[in-house]
Amino acid sequence: MTLTAITAIRRATAVSLRRTLAPTSTSVSVRALSTAPHVTIDKFVSPSNYSTHQDTVLRHPNDVRERNAPFTEETSRTLGYVTASVRNDWTKSEIAEVYSLPFHELMYRASTVHRMYWDPSEVQQCTLLSIKTGGCTEDCSYCSQSSKHKTFVKPTPTMKVQEVLEAARRAKEAGSTRFCMGAAWRELGNKKNAFGHILEMVRGVNSMGLEVCCTLGMLNAEQARQLKEAGLTAYNHNLDTSPEHYPNVITTRTYEDRLQTIANVRDAGISVCCGGILGLGEKESDRVGLLHVLATLPEHPESVPINALVAVQGTPLGDAAANDEADSEGIANVDAFEMARMIATARIVMPRTMVRLSAGRLSFSDAEQYLMFQAGANSIFNGDKLLTTDNPAFDEDKALFEKFGFVGKPAHAGPRVAPMEVRGEVEITLVKGAEKQYA
Numbered sequence: 001m002t003l004t005a006i007t008a009i010r011r012a013t014a015v016s017l018r019r020t021l022a023p024t025s026t027s028v029s030v031r032a033l034s035t036a037p038h039v040t041i042d043k044f045v046s047p048s049n050y051s052t053h054q055d056t057v058l059r060h061p062n063d064v065r066e067r068n069a070p071f072t073e074e075t076s077r078t079l080g081y082v083t084a085s086v087r088n089d090w091t092k093s094e095i096a097e098v099y100s101l102p103f104h105e106l107m108y109r110a111s112t113v114h115r116m117y118w119d120p121s122e123v124q125q126c127t128l129l130s131i132k133t134g135g136c137t138e139d140c141s142y143c144s145q146s147s148k149h150k151t152f153v154k155p156t157p158t159m160k161v162q163e164v165l166e167a168a169r170r171a172k173e174a175g176s177t178r179f180c181m182g183a184a185w186r187e188l189g190n191k192k193n194a195f196g197h198i199l200e201m202v203r204g205v206n207s208m209g210l211e212v213c214c215t216l217g218m219l220n221a222e223q224a225r226q227l228k229e230a231g232l233t234a235y236n237h238n239l240d241t242s243p244e245h246y247p248n249v250i251t252t253r254t255y256e257d258r259l260q261t262i263a264n265v266r267d268a269g270i271s272v273c274c275g276g277i278l279g280l281g282e283k284e285s286d287r288v289g290l291l292h293v294l295a296t297l298p299e300h301p302e303s304v305p306i307n308a309l310v311a312v313q314g315t316p317l318g319d320a321a322a323n324d325e326a327d328s329e330g331i332a333n334v335d336a337f338e339m340a341r342m343i344a345t346a347r348i349v350m351p352r353t354m355v356r357l358s359a360g361r362l363s364f365s366d367a368e369q370y371l372m373f374q375a376g377a378n379s380i381f382n383g384d385k386l387l388t389t390d391n392p393a394f395d396e397d398k399a400l401f402e403k404f405g406f407v408g409k410p411a412h413a414g415p416r417v418a419p420m421e422v423r424g425e426v427e428i429t430l431v432k433g434a435e436k437q438y439a
């Protein structure tokens with residue numbers, strides 16, 4: 001179904017209007033518009049392209065563009081006194097203002113935004129497998145797999161297709177619905193044989209009914225196209241930190257290189273997974289700077305993983321943290337409140353994005369992780385390894401889900417529509433009859 005068709009359906013079904021406002025009305029939080037629009041306050045009416053799953057829960061389309069298409073006329077959502085919107089014109093100072101809110105207020109707002117756009121009981125479980133470990137020519141100063149650092153990691157060749165598919169099968173049995181394959185490469189480059197095997201892995205994992213993600217370093221447009229054709233759901237390429245702090249962390253490739261790969265992935269119609277790491281010696285302004293870059297991309301990433309640095313001996317950042325060096329302030333030792341603050345800000349500035357609580361989870365108690373889910377995280381990585389570092393085992397996460405009352409998101413099913421939206425508790429401001437143009 002085309003995006004236009006989906007938008008038309010949404011238009012046709014948005015019928016429960018409570019009131020219509022003149023464009024100059026001050027009673028609604030609508031930003032300046034270039035032409036006279038038709039502003040309405042709406043409640044949710046199910047578009048016909050939404051599906052119901054076997055549990056009779058209403059679900060959005062799984063494809064991120066199809067999922068977002070019905071909302072092109074939507075300007076904002078309001079619940080209680082909290083108003084949120086999907087915007088790509090955030091300024092750094094606006095994001096800094098959100099990030100600096102008193103903790104209790106930030107958590108309340110993020111949690112409310114989460115309930116306006118998502119079902120907070122649904123948390124996706126993903127598994128990340130290192131299919132080619134170590135020997136990477138990049139110098140990322142946090143990474144155990146860089147050939148520039150002496151760490152416990154021994155380089156190994158690319159795994160065989162059957163081994164990877166076997167791991168995917170085990171992950172699926174354990175409840176995972178997205179399988180991510182990581183290779184320690186600067187770029188996919190000219191690795192024709194390896195790429196052929198990776199395309200086979202993507203096809204194989206896809207045919208098991210799992211969502212498939214890869215993280216293989218820099219990609220060109222043609223490689224992205226072939227991965228899409230093979231059935232790749234998403235591509236992960238993290239920006240790690242702000243453009244200003246980035247050169248202190250990595251010198252062998254530029255921020256611009258990373259943005260180009262992200263653009264190639266997006267242009268191929270693959271979902272973008274892009275996030276960062278806390279504990280790289282960054283300042284709070286760098287955390288805001290990273291969120292600013294993500295929230296002002298032409299499309300928000302479908303997925304934003306937030307990691308806490310796992311300090312590994314032999315890496316520059318791991319050694320600085322262990323030796324308590326004078327300039328090691330802000331390296332590792334990320335506490336739960338910092339993680340929750342980052343996740344909450346990401347949730348507010350990118351409301352339709354899946355925020356993934358990623359590396360470093362082992363260092364947080366169940367109660368601390370709960371804080372992060374309350375802040376708006378709606379995905380975790382499971383399995384006892386996250387590439388090369390330790391991660392909670394499948395059984396521990398199963399117990400965690402039972403304790404919190406979470407259910408996993410089925411693969412390829414699209415997320416549940418927010419119960420608060422379905423119950424009509426969310427007020428939606430639509431702008432019709434004019435193209436939205438922000439002042």
Ligand code: SF4
Nearest residue numbers: 136138140143146184
């Ligand atoms: S983070 Fe990725 S690109 Fe950087 S050194 Fe590690 S494997 Fe290589």
